[in-house]
Amino acid sequence: MKFSVTKEKLLEGLQQVQNVVSTRTTLPILSNVLLQARGNEVHLTTTDLDVGVRGSFEAKVDREGATTLPARRLFTIIRELPSSEIQVEVDGKNAASIRSGQSFFKILGLPEEEFPPLPKFEGAKVVTIRQKDLRDGLRKTSYAISTDETRYVLNGVLFSLKENKLTLVATDGRRLAMVDIDLEFPRSHEADIIVPTKAVTELQRLLTEEGDVKVSFGSGQIAFDLNNTLLVSKLIEGNYPNYRQVIPSETKERVTLERETFLNSLRRVSLLASDKSNSIKLNFSKNNIDITANTPEVGEAKESLPVAYKGRDFSIAFNPEFFMAPLRNLTEDEVFLDLIDEMSPGVLKIQTPFLYVLMPMRISS
Amino acid sequence: MDEKCAEVWQQLSTALKPHVSADTYKRWFSAVRLVNASADAFTFLVPNNIYQFWIESNHMAALQAAIVTTFGEPRAVKFVMPADALPVGAGDVAEPIEVVEPEPDPVRDAKSSGSPVGLNPRNTFESFVVGPNNEIAHAASLAVAQSPARTYNPLFIYGGVGLGKTHLMQAIGQYVWSKKKNAKVMYLSSELFINEFIDAIQHSTLVKFRKRYRQADLLLIDDIQFLGGKERSQEEFFHTFNTLFDGHKQIVLSSDRPASEIANLEHRLVSRFEWGLTAELQPPDVETRTAILRKKARTLHINLRDEIFDFLANRIRTNVRRLEGALMRVASFASLSGKELTSEVIEHLLKDILNEEARHAVTIEQIQRKVAEHFDVRIADMTSKRRPANIAFPRQIAMYLARELTKASLNEIGEAFGGRDHGTVLHACKLVKKRMIEQDNIRQTVSFIDSSLQR
Numbered sequence: 001m002k003f004s005v006t007k008e009k010l011l012e013g014l015q016q017v018q019n020v021v022s023t024r025t026t027l028p029i030l031s032n033v034l035l036q037a038r039g040n041e042v043h044l045t046t047t048d049l050d051v052g053v054r055g056s057f058e059a060k061v062d063r064e065g066a067t068t069l070p071a072r073r074l075f076t077i078i079r080e081l082p083s084s085e086i087q088v089e090v091d092g093k094n095a096a097s098i099r100s101g102q103s104f105f106k107i108l109g110l111p112e113e114e115f116p117p118l119p120k121f122e123g124a125k126v127v128t129i130r131q132k133d134l135r136d137g138l139r140k141t142s143y144a145i146s147t148d149e150t151r152y153v154l155n156g157v158l159f160s161l162k163e164n165k166l167t168l169v170a171t172d173g174r175r176l177a178m179v180d181i182d183l184e185f186p187r188s189h190e191a192d193i194i195v196p197t198k199a200v201t202e203l204q205r206l207l208t209e210e211g212d213v214k215v216s217f218g219s220g221q222i223a224f225d226l227n228n229t230l231l232v233s234k235l236i237e238g239n240y241p242n243y244r245q246v247i248p249s250e251t252k253e254r255v256t257l258e259r260e261t262f263l264n265s266l267r268r269v270s271l272l273a274s275d276k277s278n279s280i281k282l283n284f285s286k287n288n289i290d291i292t293a294n295t296p297e298v299g300e301a302k303e304s305l306p307v308a309y310k311g312r313d314f315s316i317a318f319n320p321e322f323f324m325a326p327l328r329n330l331t332e333d334e335v336f337l338d339l340i341d342e343m344s345p346g347v348l349k350i351q352t353p354f355l356y357v358l359m360p361m362r363i364s365s
Numbered sequence: 366m367d368e369k370c371a372e373v374w375q376q377l378s379t380a381l382k383p384h385v386s387a388d389t390y391k392r393w394f395s396a397v398r399l400v401n402a403s404a405d406a407f408t409f410l411v412p413n414n415i416y417q418f419w420i421e422s423n424h425m426a427a428l429q430a431a432i433v434t435t436f437g438e439p440r441a442v443k444f445v446m447p448a449d450a451l452p453v454g455a456g457d458v459a460e461p462i463e464v465v466e467p468e469p470d471p472v473r474d475a476k477s478s479g480s481p482v483g484l485n486p487r488n489t490f491e492s493f494v495v496g497p498n499n500e501i502a503h504a505a506s507l508a509v510a511q512s513p514a515r516t517y518n519p520l521f522i523y524g525g526v527g528l529g530k531t532h533l534m535q536a537i538g539q540y541v542w543s544k545k546k547n548a549k550v551m552y553l554s555s556e557l558f559i560n561e562f563i564d565a566i567q568h569s570t571l572v573k574f575r576k577r578y579r580q581a582d583l584l585l586i587d588d589i590q591f592l593g594g595k596e597r598s599q600e601e602f603f604h605t606f607n608t609l610f611d612g613h614k615q616i617v618l619s620s621d622r623p624a625s626e627i628a629n630l631e632h633r634l635v636s637r638f639e640w641g642l643t644a645e646l647q648p649p650d651v652e653t654r655t656a657i658l659r660k661k662a663r664t665l666h667i668n669l670r671d672e673i674f675d676f677l678a679n680r681i682r683t684n685v686r687r688l689e690g691a692l693m694r695v696a697s698f699a700s701l702s703g704k705e706l707t708s709e710v711i712e713h714l715l716k717d718i719l720n721e722e723a724r725h726a727v728t729i730e731q732i733q734r735k736v737a738e739h740f741d742v743r744i745a746d747m748t749s750k751r752r753p754a755n756i757a758f759p760r761q762i763a764m765y766l767a768r769e770l771t772k773a774s775l776n777e778i779g780e781a782f783g784g785r786d787h788g789t790v791l792h793a794c795k796l797v798k799k800r801m802i803e804q805d806n807i808r809q810t811v812s813f814i815d816s817s818l819q820r
Contacts, residue, residue: 047701172422245415344388
C-alpha cells in the first residue's frame with residue numbers, strides 16, 4: 001500500500017476515528033486503526049468491539065492495499081510532521097514508512113485480517129433524520145445520562161420512535177431531560193432503543209449542521225451513516241424505565257427566566273454551596289427571586305434577580321450543577337421554570353418541545 | 366403474611382405522608398405494595414423500574430425516616446418488580462420473591478444500609494465453584510462464616526494467584542454480615558493496614574487506629590505476606606491479633622504462600638498464624654475449570670458451544686482469573702463479529718494468553734539443570750550411576766519434581782535419568798514426599814525449586 005496526502009486531510013480523518021480506539025490492552029489489535037487504500041480514497045476504521053467508526057479521506061493512491069497501525073501513535077506523529085505533504089508506504093510485513101519533508105518514521109503494524117470487521121446490517125429498519133435536529137436533541141439531553149453502572153439501562157440515551165416522533169430521553173434518577181423531534185417513518189419502524197453513552201459522545205462529535213443522517217437499527221445494533229462517516233454501536237439491552245411517570249401532570253407557578261443571566265447568577269452563588277449538601281436555595285417573592293447558598297463555617301452568598309412572578313412566597317432548593325447543566329446546553333434566550341411546591345419537582349421548558357424535570361433537595365431548616 | 370404486610374404498609378404510609386408532598390405520595394407510593402417484611406429488611410413490589418430508580422434516588426431519606434418512626438430502627442429496603450417477582454406459571458406470590466431477589470448492588474447497598482466496605486457482592490459462597498482443589502478451604506470458610514470464632518480461629522488460606530483467596534474471604538465477610546447486620550466486619554489488604562499504621566504514626570493517632578481495628582467482630586486481612594519485613598507493622602498487628610483472639614473474635618488471613626515461608630515474618634506471628642486452621646487452594650483440575658467457565662457464562666448470559674468450554678478449560682490451567690478473562694474475550698468477539706468460533710479463531714484470539722500458558726510447561730531437562738544448580742552438582746550426575754548421598758538425594762528430588770511438573774510417565778522419567786527403571790523413580794518420589802513431611806527445610810527447598818521453575 002502506498003499513498004500521498006496532505007497533512008490536514010490525514011489529521012482530519014484520524015481525528016474522526018481515533019477517540020473510539022480501545023484503552024483495553026487485552027486485544028492489541030483494538031488500539032490500531034485499519035487503513036484501506038482504494039481508488040482515490042483511504043478508509044479508516046477503529047473499534048473497541050462496542051462502538052466502531054469508519055471514515056475516509058481523499059488521497060493519491062499509488063498502490064492499493066490495507067494494514068492496521070497503532071492509532072494514537074500514528075496520530076501524534078502526523079500532528080508533529082513538519083511539511084504538509086505526507087507519503088505513506090506499507091511493506092508486506094505491515095511496517096509503515098512515513099515521509100514528510102526531512103522526516104522519516106517507520107512504525108510497525110499488524111495484518112489487516114486480525115482486525116474485527118464492523119457488523120453488517122441486513123433487513124434493518126432505517127430512518128433519516130436531519131443532522132442538525134439530532135445534534136441539537138442530543139446536546140439538550142445527553143448531560144443527564146446516568147454514570148451509575150449498576151443502573152445500566154440508564155447509561156445511554158433512549159431513542160423512542162412513536163407516532164411520527166423521535167423522542168430522546170436521558171435520566172439518572174434525580175433529573176430527566178427529554179426532546180421531541182418530528183419525523184416521518186412507517187408504523188412498522190416504531191421502537192424503543194437505548195444508545196450507550198460512548199456512542200452518543202462520538203455521534204455528537206461527528207454530527208454537523210448540514211445534511212442528513214441515516215439511522216439503521218436492528219438485532220441489538222445501531223448504525224449512523226453520515227455521508228462519509230459511519231458509526232456503529234451495540235445497543236443497551238433492557239427496558240428503559242417509563243419516563244412519563246416522572247413528569248408532573250400539572251404545575252402551579254411559572255416564571256420566565258433570562259437563560260444567561262440566570263445561569264451566571266447560579267454559577268456565582270454556587271461558589272459557596274457546600275460540598276456536602278451541595279444545594280442552592282431559590283426564594284420566590286413578588287417579582288423577585290433571591291438565590292442563596294451557605295456553607296457552615298465557610299460563608300454565604302446571595303443574589304437577587306427581578307422577575308415577573310405573582311404567585312405565593314416560597315423557597316425551594318436544588319443541586320446547582322443539575323440546574324446549570326441544561327441552561328448551559330440550551331441556546332434559547334428565555335426559559336420557563338414551572339413549579340408546584342417546595343417538595344415537588346421543578347420543570348424547565350422552552351418554546352420548542354423540550355422538557356427537563358429536576359428533583360428539589362430537602363431544605364433542612 | 367399478606368395481611369400482616371398490608372397492615373405494616375398502612376402504618377408506614379401514615380408515617381411517610383408528612384415527609385413527602387401529596388403529589389409525590391400519590392405518584393410514587395400509592396402504587397407500591399409491601400410484599401415481605403422480615404426483621405431486617407422490607408421488600409417492596411413496584412410496578413416497574415422507574416419506581417425503584419426514582420424512589421431510591423429521591424425518596425429514600427423520607428422512607429427510611431418513616432421506617433425509623435414506625436419501628437424505631439432502620440431496615441434494609443429492597444425492591445422487586447412484577448416481571449421478575451412472578452416467573453411464568455408460578456402460583457405462589459410470596460415464595461418466588463425470595464428466590465429471584467436481584468443481586469444486591471455494591472453502590473446502593475453501601476449507601477443505604479452501610480455494608481462492610483470493600484466487599485464485592487459477586488464474591489459469595491453461591492458463586493464459588495467447589496472442586497477437589499479447594500474443597501477444604503471452602504468447607505473451612507463456610508464453617509467459619511456460620512459460627513465465627515467458634516471453629517477455626519484464625520483461618521489461614523493460602524494459594525497462588527487467581528485461585529479464589531479473595532473470593533472466599535469476601536464470601537465469609539458477606540455471609541457474616543448478611544446474618545448479623547450489626548456485626549463489625551472489616552476487610553482489608555495488609556498493605557492498607559500498613560499504610561494506615563504509618564499514617565497513624567505520622568499524625569500521632571495511634572490510639573484511634575488501635576481502637577478501630579480492635580473493635581472488629583470479624584477481621585479479614587488479604588495478602589498478609591506483605592507484612593514480611595515490616596517490623597513495626599508486624600508488632601502492631603501482633604497486638605491487634607492477640608486482642609481480637611482473646612476477645613473471641615474471628616480472624617481470617619490469606620497469603621500466597623504458607624505462613625512459615627513468608628520471608629522476614631516474626632516467629633511469634635508465624636506460630637500464631639498456624640494456630641487455627643491452614644487451608645490450601647490449589648489450581649483447579651480440568652473438570653472444575655469447565656464448571657467455573659459454565660457458571661461464569663451463565664451469570665453473564667453467554668452462550669457458547671461445549672467444545673469451546675472444553676478448549677478453554679484444557680488450554681488454560683494456571684489461573685481462574687485468566688480463565689474468566691479468556692471467556693470474556695471470546696464471548697465479546699463472538700457477539701460483535703458474528704464469526705463462527707472455530708478452534709483456529711480462538712487460538713488466534715487468545716494467542717498471548719496461550720503462549721504465556723505454554724511457557725509454564727516445564728521439561729525434565731530444565732528440572733535437572735535447576736536442581737543441579739541448586740545443589741551445586743554436575744548435570745552429568747543427574748544421569749550417572751554414582752550414588753553418594755550428596756548426589757543421590759538431589760537426583761531423587763529432580764525425579765520427584767519431574768513426576769509432579771511434567772506429564773512424563775515413570776518409565777520416561779527413569780529413561781531421562783540415565784536409564785533407571787520405573788521402580789527407582791517411584792521409590793524416589795515416595796522418599797522425597799516422606800522427607801518433605803518430616804523435615805521443614807527439605808519441603809522449603811523443594812517448593813523453592815518448584816516455584817523458580819514455574820516462573
